[in-house]
Structures are given as structure tokens and as C-alpha cells.
Amino acid sequence: MRRASRFILSKWFRCLSLFACAASAASCVEPLPVGEYGTFRYVGQVRGSTPLNLLPPIADREGNAYVLYGDKNALLEVQLFVGHAEGGWSGGCTITFGNDVGAHGFVGKGEERAWYWSGESLVKSSGRTGGCSPVLEFDPASGARLNFRAVVPWVRETPSQTILLAWIQSLTDPVPFQAVIDLEQGVYTELQEFSPREAENLVVIGTGGDRDAAEGVVVVRYTLDGQVRTEARFINQKGQTVETKALPSMDDVPEYGIKGFFQRSDAGLYAGLDSQGQVLAFDRSGGKRSVVTGMTPVGVHLFQGEHWLVGTENDQPVIARLDDDGGIGKNKVWKASIDAAKELKGTIDVLDDRSLPSSQIEWKNARTAMGPFPFVHAHTLDRYADGTTTWLVAGPSFTASGGEERTAIAHAPVGVSYP
Amino acid sequence: MSVPRACVGSGVVVTLALCSAAGFAVEAPTKPPTVTAPAPAAKQDAESPPERPPAKVRVGGYLKPGAGIRYRADALPKDRLDYGFSGGAGLSVVAEPFPYWSGQLKLQFSSEVFSAVTGVQLFDLGGDGRPDGLVYTTKAVPGVTLREAAVKFEPTPLFGLRAGVMRIPFSLQQQSANTGLMFPTRARPNEIFLSGADFGAQLRTRIKDGRVIASLGAYNGDSLGLQIENQTARGVVLSGRVDANPLGDFALQGGDHARGPFRFGVGAGLLFRPATLFDERTGTEEKSFQDLRISGSIRVAARGFYFAAEYLRRQQLDDYSGRAHVADGAYAQAAFFFPLSRSFAVEPILRAGFVHEDQTFDPRLTGYTDAGINVFPVADAERPSDVKVTVQYLGERRFTEQEDAHGGALTLQLRF
Numbered sequence: 001m002r003r004a005s006r007f008i009l010s011k012w013f014r015c016l017s018l019f020a021c022a023a024s025a026a027s028c029v030e031p032l033p034v035g036e037y038g039t040f041r042y043v044g045q046v047r048g049s050t051p052l053n054l055l056p057p058i059a060d061r062e063g064n065a066y067v068l069y070g071d072k073n074a075l076l077e078v079q080l081f082v083g084h085a086e087g088g089w090s091g092g093c094t095i096t097f098g099n100d101v102g103a104h105g106f107v108g109k110g111e112e113r114a115w116y117w118s119g120e121s122l123v124k125s126s127g128r129t130g131g132c133s134p135v136l137e138f139d140p141a142s143g144a145r146l147n148f149r150a151v152v153p154w155v156r157e158t159p160s161q162t163i164l165l166a167w168i169q170s171l172t173d174p175v176p177f178q179a180v181i182d183l184e185q186g187v188y189t190e191l192q193e194f195s196p197r198e199a200e201n202l203v204v205i206g207t208g209g210d211r212d213a214a215e216g217v218v219v220v221r222y223t224l225d226g227q228v229r230t231e232a233r234f235i236n237q238k239g240q241t242v243e244t245k246a247l248p249s250m251d252d253v254p255e256y257g258i259k260g261f262f263q264r265s266d267a268g269l270y271a272g273l274d275s276q277g278q279v280l281a282f283d284r285s286g287g288k289r290s291v292v293t294g295m296t297p298v299g300v301h302l303f304q305g306e307h308w309l310v311g312t313e314n315d316q317p318v319i320a321r322l323d324d325d326g327g328i329g330k331n332k333v334w335k336a337s338i339d340a341a342k343e344l345k346g347t348i349d350v351l352d353d354r355s356l357p358s359s360q361i362e363w364k365n366a367r368t369a370m371g372p373f374p375f376v377h378a379h380t381l382d383r384y385a386d387g388t389t390t391w392l393v394a395g396p397s398f399t400a401s402g403g404e405e406r407t408a409i410a411h412a413p414v415g416v417s418y419p
Numbered sequence: 420m421s422v423p424r425a426c427v428g429s430g431v432v433v434t435l436a437l438c439s440a441a442g443f444a445v446e447a448p449t450k451p452p453t454v455t456a457p458a459p460a461a462k463q464d465a466e467s468p469p470e471r472p473p474a475k476v477r478v479g480g481y482l483k484p485g486a487g488i489r490y491r492a493d494a495l496p497k498d499r500l501d502y503g504f505s506g507g508a509g510l511s512v513v514a515e516p517f518p519y520w521s522g523q524l525k526l527q528f529s530s531e532v533f534s535a536v537t538g539v540q541l542f543d544l545g546g547d548g549r550p551d552g553l554v555y556t557t558k559a560v561p562g563v564t565l566r567e568a569a570v571k572f573e574p575t576p577l578f579g580l581r582a583g584v585m586r587i588p589f590s591l592q593q594q595s596a597n598t599g600l601m602f603p604t605r606a607r608p609n610e611i612f613l614s615g616a617d618f619g620a621q622l623r624t625r626i627k628d629g630r631v632i633a634s635l636g637a638y639n640g641d642s643l644g645l646q647i648e649n650q651t652a653r654g655v656v657l658s659g660r661v662d663a664n665p666l667g668d669f670a671l672q673g674g675d676h677a678r679g680p681f682r683f684g685v686g687a688g689l690l691f692r693p694a695t696l697f698d699e700r701t702g703t704e705e706k707s708f709q710d711l712r713i714s715g716s717i718r719v720a721a722r723g724f725y726f727a728a729e730y731l732r733r734q735q736l737d738d739y740s741g742r743a744h745v746a747d748g749a750y751a752q753a754a755f756f757f758p759l760s761r762s763f764a765v766e767p768i769l770r771a772g773f774v775h776e777d778q779t780f781d782p783r784l785t786g787y788t789d790a791g792i793n794v795f796p797v798a799d800a801e802r803p804s805d806v807k808v809t810v811q812y813l814g815e816r817r818f819t820e821q822e823d824a825h826g827g828a829l830t831l832q833l834r835f
Binding site: 383 | 699703741777
């Protein structure tokens with residue numbers, strides 16, 4: 001002990017302590033300040049004028065960016081842009097199928113790849129090449145075209161396998177089948193037919209899930225023996241239905257009537273905004289629909305395990321926290337959104353790296369490309385880094401031959417906070 | 420517009436300056452150099468070449484055959500249970516042709532070093548003559564990797580200079596030879612933060628018989644790895660490490676086979692790489708990039724018991740992506756070496772560690788647990804680990820993905 005205490009008082013110990021202090025001081029990382037943007041990168045040009053039918057971008061583990069142009073209800077076309085982590089953009093993927101519904105959204109990401117669900121298709125995109133391909137377009141057993149009726153929005157990627165949960169249905173199937181989709185092998189496993197098989201007029205209201213909780217949910221409405229039922233079906237990662245819970249009537253909500261996906265909080269509560277502007281919140285004990293007052297709601301977001309209802313009021317972005325019972329808190333002006341909008345005033349520098357070598361250009365009158373304000377969108381925002389998400393900014397618009405209006409968009413990381 | 424910022428301190432310089440200011444005395448070497456300088460050849464015939472003592476060359480190496488088994492319950496049936504034999508070998512040549520000058524060459528042979536493409540085939544699903552994709556087959560092929568090829572100039576233990584290919588002495592395990600490890604392989608956290616050898620040069624000092632060991636070096640950085648692909652990095656890696664062992668030095672191996680007195684030591688390493696990245700395809704797209712890694716370790720040894728724990732952290736930033744790649748990890752390992760007879764000893768070994776990667780955007784936590792026993796059938800050799808049999812359990816727990824893997828391995832090591 002004496003030798004140890006002598007050492008603690010020695011020059012060596014002081015020397016090592018200072019070394020450790022210097023090293024720890026060197027290891028701090030500061031996120032982007034709230035509302036400030038990183039490098040704007042020119043994505044491309046898309047059809048229409050602001051607000052454009054775009055989804056909040058996502059990034060895979062390597063930092064490749066995915067920008068999806070499309071909309072579930074208003075548009076039956078999609079276009080995917082892939083921004084490579086090392087620079088350059090590629091893509092142009094337009095895979096979608098079905099005439100009833102457009103892009104549902106991104107459903108997962110992994111190592112150098114991401115998946116989106118559009119219409120009846122599930123599509124895989126490569127961050128390395130920018131290429132894309134449909135997943136299980138046809139049933140390997142029967143050769144029939146498969147319709148992805150419901151997709152749980154997470155991908156579980158492990159050394160063993162890469163999977164997601166979905167309901168698939170071919171034209172001849174009366175009801176969909178619940179399955180685990182092996183995204184590496186392009187096959188389905190753990191196939192279970194929807195029960196009751198006699199269900200009629202089956203529509204999927206919305207889907208949600210939490211990868212870390214290894215849980216998914218599909219909210220479905222169907223008719224059985226003349227009676228309309230609305231249920232939340234909880235699914236585990238093995239593709240088994242572990243709980244079915246009756247929900248309040250949602251007869252006024254059409255198929256895929258949830259904006260974005262249901263978000264699951266750390267408390268286990270799912271919440272989503274429906275097309276009627278009401279918040280549906282539920283867990284395994286039941287659920288309720290709440291009318292939103294005091295704002296025009298746009299969507300339910302998840303940030304650090306908590307639900308936030310975002311929208312507008314008096315031409316300002318507003319936000320309200322949802323409590324663990326689904327109760328809607330008091331509206332607040334969303335300062336982060338206002339700050340991000342202010343940053344776009346004047347001129348912004350945009351890196352045009354669509355083809356390399358890149359060049360620097362300037363955009364005047366830049367504005368948010370989607371939603372009424374930055375961050376205000378039906379879909380929750382991607383976690384790009386600590387306190388940072390990515391957003392799309394609109395630049396010059398022009399009229400192409402044939403009278404079609406097109407708008408340039410740029411992608412950038414931006415600091416964000418929820419009040 | 421702004422980017423994430425990191426405050427990068429010059430810890431190495433600070434530390435060395437402080438150490439210098441602390442006034443460590445410069446001592447004469449306690450032992451004469453092993454190779455003495457040649458005597459002046461004044462009386463030699465002017466036309467005959469001067470005589471030189473024969474150069475000392477030592478050739479050594481190791482063989483490490485083994486067998487292993489791994490079980491992943493959630494994998495496809497094909498991958499669920501994997502087992503087979505493995506093997507590796509190394510060759511070492513050490514030459515001391517002149518006083519104070521030496522060279523070391525270490526080669527590592529492995530049966531599966533490279534993955535070679537052995538066949539490529541286009542396929543056309545629609546029969547329309549346009550290929551819809553390609554399939555290729557790969558095969559693991561044997562190969563040789565250069566582990567060390569360095570020239571050393573060490574006139575005194577207080578000052579040594581090495582240049583060539585070597586491991587960066589950033590962590591405890593990076594300083595150990597492949598045959599000097601407690602387990603057959605290095606701890607996974609160490610391999611994730613730094614792996615393999617690098618080109619560079621290093622200054623090293625060893626004070627008071629290893630009670631303080633410090634090094635400072637510059638390297639290419641090939642062993643660091645980049646988080647972004649298709650990039651060429653231009654920038655020198657600066658690295659420093661200080662170890663203080665106030666009660667005496669430790670052998671650079673994971674164990675106390677000499678069964679020495681009580682010792683403990685602390686150490687810290689810092690590695691900093693300010694670099695510029697360029698796109699490989701075009702040679703343009705200049706980006707500023709910083710890679711900072713730190714490590715800290717403690718060691719305790721007494722009468723055959725050995726314990727070491729190490730913490731490692733990495734953060735990579737650039738002025739382009741706006742995303743910091745941050746990871747940290749740690750492990751602790753312990754062993755107790757005890758002879759059962761004069762020539763036979765055993766050593767129970769235990770190791771646990773974790774790696775927490777991609778912390779700023781998609782955290783992934785993985786834990787590792789290894790346990791086993793080393794058996795030394797020739798324990799009375801100068802180095803008991805010259806012949807060593809290891810039986811071990813290997814466990815991997817992916818906390819984020821909720822997946823486990825279990826395995827076992829039997830490894831024989833013969834060093835000569």
C-alpha cells in the first residue's frame with residue numbers, strides 16, 4: 001500500500017494523469033447547432049413546385065443518403081436518388097407497382113442499403129451502386145405477383161440474416177399472409193394466413209414497429225359476419241402474432257389512412273395521425289382516438305423515445321408532446337423549425353456533386369422543399385447523427401418542355417431539437 | 420453553414436514535454452549491448468577487407484493449428500452450425516549485423532488470407548439478350564502477410580529508433596506478438612479499433628528497466644481503416660503511448676509465466692490523423708478529415724496471476740458529411756498461471772469485453788465473452804508458451820440485434 005501511495009504522489013502518475021486529461025479533452029464532438037445546415041448537396045430535379053412530394057431523407061450506416069420522391073395518396077410515381085457517402089449521386093430508380101397507392105415510405109436501412117415500400121412493391125436500393133431491385137416481386141412457389149399489403153417499417157440486420165415483417169398476398173389469395181421476408185435470400189418464411197380466413201373487405205390502416213423492441217404492428221379493418229372490426233395486431237420478429245387488440249372504430253379512415261407510420265415510444269405506446277386529423281394511440285392494453293385542437297396537425301414524430309405531434313398554427317410551425325397515455329400536450333412554437341427556415345434566407349452555397357468532379361453553385365430564395373416548414377412532415381425524421389437530421393431544400397424552379405414544372409432540390413444535414 | 424467540430428489536442432506533445440520537465444534522469448545502460456563493436460583494424464593489411472564479427476541471425480517462427488465450432492441459433496440452417504479446422508503460421512528472422520543495429524522480419528501465413536473471385540457469369544432472366552445481373556463465385560485462398568519488417572537502431576535503452584513495417588503500439592495488445600497473447604487471438608475490441616501492421620517510424624525510450632516506456636511515431640495509417648469507401652487518404656498518423664510500471668516491467672505477453680513479484684502498471688495511448696480525403700475514381704473532392712483514437716490501460720501481475728483491462732475510443736470527423744463516427748470499447752482479461760509439476764503447467768483464462776459502435780446515429784452494442792484454459796506441456800522451457808494448447812469458449816452477444824453466437828476452439832501453438 002505504501003508503494004502504491006508513493007506512486008500516486010509521484011511524477012509519473014502526474015504525467016500520466018495529464019496525458020489522460022489531454023486525451024479526454026481531445027475527444028469531444030459537438031453536433032450541428034439547432035437550425036444550422038451542413039453541406040448542401042445538389043440531389044437533382046423533380047416534378048412540381050414546393051411543397052414537393054418528397055419524404056424526409058434517410059442515411060444508411062455508411063452515410064449514403066436516400067431521397068425518395070413520391071407520395072402515398074397523391075402520386076403513383078416514385079423516384080429514388082442515392083447520394084454516395086464519398087460524393088456523387090446516382091439512382092433514378094422508379095420501381096413501384098399498383099394503381100391504388102404510391103410511396104408509403106422507407107421501411108429500413110442497413111449496411112450500404114435501404115428499402116422502400118411503394119404501392120404493392122418492396123424495393124431494395126444499394127448505397128454502393130445506386131441500383132435498385134424489387135424484393136419478392138413474384139412468389140417463388142407459384143410465380144404469382146405478390147402484393148405487399150403491409151410492411152413493418154424496420155429491417156433487422158444481423159450476422160445471421162436480414163429480415164423484415166410483411167403481409168403479402170397474391171391475386172388469388174382471399175386474405176394476406178403474414179411472413180418473415182428474408183431480404184438476403186429473397187424468400188419468405190414463417191408464413192401464416194390471416195385469421196379469420198373468412199374476413200372480408202380487409203384494409204390495412206397503417207403499420208408501425210420498433211426494431212430495438214423486435215416488434216411490429218399492423219392496424220387492420222375487416223368485416224366478419226357483417227360486423228366491422230378494427231384491430232391492432234402485434235407481431236414479434238419471428239413473424240408470430242403475439243397480441244390482437246380491438247381498437248376504436250375507424251370507419252372514416254381509408255386504407256393506408258395513417259400519415260407516415262405508427263411510432264412506438266419507449267413506453268411501448270404506438271401513435272399515428274390519421275387522415276381525419278385525429279391521433280390514434282394504442283398499446284397492448286387498448287387504444288383511443290383523440291381530436292387535435294389548436295393546430296393543423298401534419299404528423300406524429302418520434303424523438304429520443306417520445307412522441308411529438310407536429311403541425312402549423314397561425315402560419316407558424318408548432319409542436320405538442322404526447323404523453324404516455326396518448327394525451328396531447330399544449331402547443332408550442334417549434335423554434336428549431338423556425339431557425340432552420342431562417343438559415344435559408346439569402347443565398348446558400350450548394351455543392352453540385354451529381355457528377356464528379358463537383359462544382360460549387362449558389363441558390364437564391366432557397367426554401368424548404370417539403371412540408372410547410374422545415375421538419376414539419378407526416379413522416380418522422382431520420383436520426384442522421386446526434387441532434388442532427390437531414391432535410392431537403394428547394395432551389396430554382398423552371399418549366400421544362402411540355403409545360404411541366406420542375407424544381408431543383410438539395411440535401412443537407414441540419415441540427416434539430418424537439419422542445 | 421457549419422460542420423461538427425472536434426477539439427483535437429496535442430496530447431502526445433504535451434505528455435512528452437511534461438515527462439521531460441518531470442526530470443527523468445538519463446541513465447547509462449545497465450547491461451552492455453549484446454553485440455560489441457569491432458575492434459579497430461589498425462594492424463590489418465591495407466588491402467585485405469577488415470574483419471567483422473559474424474552477423475547474428477536468428478530464425479524462428481510458430482505454427483498454430485486449430486479446430487473450432489460456432490453456433491448461431493438464428494441463422495439459416497446452412498450457417499447455424501459451422502465447424503472445421505484452421506491453421507496459421509509465422510516466420511521470424513532477426514538479424515543483428517552491426518552493433519546497435521538490428522532488423523526484424525515477420526511473416527504470417529494463413530490458409531484464408533484473400534477472397535479471390537473464381538468465376539463470373541451473366542444471367543438473362545427474360546431471354547431478351549440483355550443481362551439482368553451477374554453472379555460470381557469466390558474462394559478463400561492462402562497467402563502471406565507482412566507483419567513486421569523493421570530496422571532498429573538502439574544505442575541505449577533510453578533511445579531507440581525503428582522504421583519500416585510494424586504494429587502501432589497504441590494499445591496493450593498491439594504491442595504483443597501473435598504468440599504472446601493470452602488467448603489465441605487478440606480481443607475483438609482491439610481488432611475493431613486497430614488491426615494489422617503499418618508503415619512508419621518510431622522513437623522509443625525505456626527508462627529504469629521498463630518502469631517507464633514511451634514511444635512516439637508517425638505512420639501511414641493503413642491499419643486504421645476508413646469508415647467511408649472509395650477514398651484515398653493523405654495524412655500521416657501521429658501516435659504516442661506511455662506506460663508506467665512503477666514496480667517493474669511486464670513481459671509483453673498476456674500472462675505472468677515468470678511468476679514474478681507484485682507489479683502494476685498504467686498506460687495510455689493517443690493516435691491522431693489529420694488527413695485529406697480524395698475520391699478514388701476522380702482524384703478530386705477534397706475533404707478534410709480527422710481521426711482521433713485514445714486508449715487507457717491498467718495491468719496487475721503477481722505470482723502467476725495477471726489482469727489487464729483496456730479502454731479504447733475512436734472518433735472520425737469530416738467537413739463534408741456532417742456526421743461523426745464515434746465508437747468505444749473495452750475489455751478485461753485475467754489469467755492465473757500455475758505449474759502442476761516442474762514441466763507441466765496450466766492457466767485458466769477469462770476475458771470479457773464490448774464494442775459500442777456508430778454511437779451518434781445507429782448505436783450497436785456487442786459483447787464478447789471468452790473463457791478457457793491454457794495447458795503448457797513444456798513449462799520448464801525458457802518460454803513456457805513455446806508449446807501451448809488452448810481450449811476455449813467464445814461467446815458473442817449482439818445486444819442491439821438480440822442475437823447470440825457460441826463457439827469453442829482448440830488451438831495448439833508451437834514456437835521455435
